[in-house]
Amino acid sequence: MSKIDYKAIGLKVGLEIHQQIESSHKLFCNCPPDLIEEEHVVLVRRLRPTRSEVGDVDPAALFEWRRGRYYEYESPLNTSCLVEADEEPPHPLNREALVVALAVARSLGSYIPDEIYVMRKIVIDGSNTSGFQRTALVAIGGAIEVNGKIIPIETICLEEDAARKIGEEGLKVKYRLDRLGIPLIELATAPVIESPEEAREVALAIGRLLRLTGRVKRGLGTIRQDLNISIAGGAKTEIKGVQRLELIPKVVHYEVLRQLRLIELRRELLKRDLSKDSITYNPVDLTSKLARSSSKILRRAVESGGVILGIKIPKMKGLLGFELMPGRRFGTELADYARFWAGVSGIIHSDELPGYGITGEEVNVVYETLNADPSIDAFIIVADIREKALKALSTIVDRIRVAFDGVPEETRAANEDGTTRYMRPRPGAARMYPETDIPPVKVTDELISEADKIKPEPLNVKLERLISKYGLSRELALEVLMDIRLDLIESLIEKYHERVQPSIIASIFVVTLRGLRGKGLDIEIITDKHLEEIVSYIAEGLIAKEASELILEEIAKNPQLTVREAIEKLGLRAVSEAEAEAVIDEIIREYIEEVKKRGLKATSLIIGKAMGKLRGKIDGRRVAEIAREKIEKIIGEHKT
């Protein structure tokens, strides 16, 4: 990452963390909150924009509606019911989930109102069958301390997760209903974070706090981070759906870069003596000129009844290719806008030509037809049915004009590499009204005392307990506190500490698992169940503690294996003392000459050979002890 003085440019980041809660059922119905591949029925629905008191509608919603967007829902029969299908009113708010949210609020010192109201927040991208997300404010205020800095919490909400998007074909968007209704806790910080790394650390600290309730889901997709990012002279950008913690610093950095570059682009536009008025919507039909082009994109569009439209962008040569983030140019932004607002598959701009099968000759023809100067002007081509192509070009003109103001307020989606793409305009005031099907929940003393039972204890208290009660070294205990599976480590130590040394359990996580990640293995797919089984096998003496690494490596490579299968595949069944002695006896017999010649100095050789056959099947220290005893005995006999 290039060096940017984030403080100097006024970087302000706020986090919104969405964490799935572990519960016996969903937030507003009795379906299990699980994602399972299973048989489903299919529903087809449309969502009509709703109106507010002042007669207005959400422009993005109106646009989707006019286009004829419709939604196809897969309703798995065991994990979704009439409630998710919007065919039955919601059941009362899941009390278990509410207790988890209250516990988090209590540990952050937030204010909890006396009555909690479930609201309907209008969301009409189809991800909620009802057209709104049900959400309730559970607490306001509070704070978390991260590296000595107080990070204020703004709100804690309890809400339903959205349906899983599984695809898009033309006007149809496909969703699956299993995820819809899984309880989520949403926690928003104040925008006080001042560096990309701090954003990651705050997210980590909040994630850890949530996991410490022991009542949240873990694993990819169970926690999602949204980021609000702004810099001085830029604009507030909302970035949705960052699933991996490690990506956060990159996302923040790239967004800062993008805003800085947009500000730079603005300067460049002004320097070229351009103004909003210079960018005019003047589409020209290029179909006849380019119909015989060797470009597949153009030909296909024309063959399926489309047209090729072009527009001149005066004095902007080079600026459409102006890089905003690695691999993403101003032209890419324009294309994303055109895709969203006009539903075209893409655009072609002059800074990437010749290319896409369009020859230099054809580029000149376009310049000529558009009455443009190839040395200073730029142009954009869209090939699609006329209506869509016109809409795309007018959208593009509007977006270029906005570049004269600098950075627009947008909602963006995170890409896998940490860059982001335009998603939709930032929504205005939340369109929210009460969910009249659910009575308000009175926050009783019983609810609060239930919450206090699972309220996470402060980290320093936990640290001391790990050291004094379970005998972990301070270093190891600190590592455990930082580990993403802290809650699991704790519960395993508590359950097994009489039969397996707590430091051994801790090491499986902070040494073995991290080592495997270092080797490039995906340790995310190793489940809590896998890990607990390994510890229980060690406790029962069925495997040696050394076996855990081999087993975990095998499972990371073949996640469909159970622990038992991995043990069998690796031949790691623990051997008895007698079996181990027999193996060592045989090795000593093989190397008897060495032993006789070098005496005790041969011990390490014998241990090494023995470990080759016994690794993971019996405690290594025991192998060494047996080998030493046997060699001493032989030497003794030899001497006499």
Next chain:
Amino acid sequence: MDYYGYRGFIARILSSLGLEPGDYVRIIKSNGLVIEGILLPRYSLVDEPILVVKLKNGYNIGIRVDESDVLEKIGRVERGSPGAPVPLAESIEVGDKHVFILGCGGTVASRIDYETGAVKPYISPEELTLSIPELLKYASIDAEQLFSILSEDMKPWMWSKIIDETAKIISRGYDGIVITHGTDTMSYTSAALSFAFHRGLPVPVAMTGSQRSSDRPSSDASFNLVAATLVASNAPFAEVTVVMHGESSDTYALAHRGVRIRKMHTSRRDAFHSINARPLARVWPYDNRIEILDWNFRKRGDYSLAVDNGFDEKVAYIKHYPGPIAEIIDILVDKGFHGIVIEGTGFGHVSSDAIESIRRAVESGVPVVVASQTLFGRVNLNVYSTGRKMLEAGVIPVEDMLPEVAYVKLSWVLARTRDLKDVRVMMQANIAGEMSLRHDLNLYPRWVYE
């Protein structure tokens, strides 16, 4: 004292400060906590000193206040006038038919006040067509709200009012009428209209409603209304129908004959089913398509307008159950009811100890009509001796007629004659398609178990 749902000292404080819903309020708790938001009315029936406030972020919360807390009024929500709704379609070619939409309950289009959560209906034709522009594809629209009542509050005198109004509208020359209605009692009203217009309905009357309220994006109200408008403007049949979702998806609606319909689910979009009959047609509102399923209908324009309005309001409708049914019948007769419809068990039976009560009813001039609580299938009082005794006592079995329809029909018949013999003839005659003498094997639902 009740002040926008607040009671006790809160009501006193609020009214003394002149604080009303829509005002910005500041609450300073005795522990120093300050909360600001818009005051909302309190709808909860639980009497607690809790103030309901909408915060700036849009969420509502309830805050307990006691007499040591400070309340302040800090302003009022500035609200512009509602203004015209934004049209949902860019432009639309208006169909050449004319349809009248008569509102009799149930809200088909509405706007939400995000500040207070109130949902206000759109009623005027302009508002309706801006909100649901697809209506115009099929017809130009006139509209009027006759009632705005809850489905469960519907009464027979209101059927009469709807029938009079409908007749008036038809005489003004529309191509069809759409009547919006709450879904819970829609089948009673549709049956009432069917009997009242049985001699002369020149154009279709399509009743419709919604199972999901119109304030939500997923509401079925507009889909159903467009489908009903398609039926009213273009269907080849001139009958009273109920037009509602045909399946859970927004694909097609079904037009059911008004005397054969029953709401069979509390909440699903496709709650309405024709019982012991096929729907008249399948209707695709997005594709301008009507697929006829039952060709045995009265054609548009075959009849000129004729109305037989009027219902007897003293008719009882009871369900037989393993309890003191004889006593109930006696009470009804003693109370001077003009007729009784009994939903009998299975083939239509009542317990043998009730037969004497039935005999007494009939002898005192109160007709006793019998339908079945199984809904599907036909009443038959010849199979068992109880049934034969019931016949001998003078009950009027009504074949495969739905019990609710039998109730509406008896109310209508009794408004025309109280003569038991005439009542029997009319009840057992097929007047508006309410009964049939033949059921094929497919006329029965099956559930999917896998």
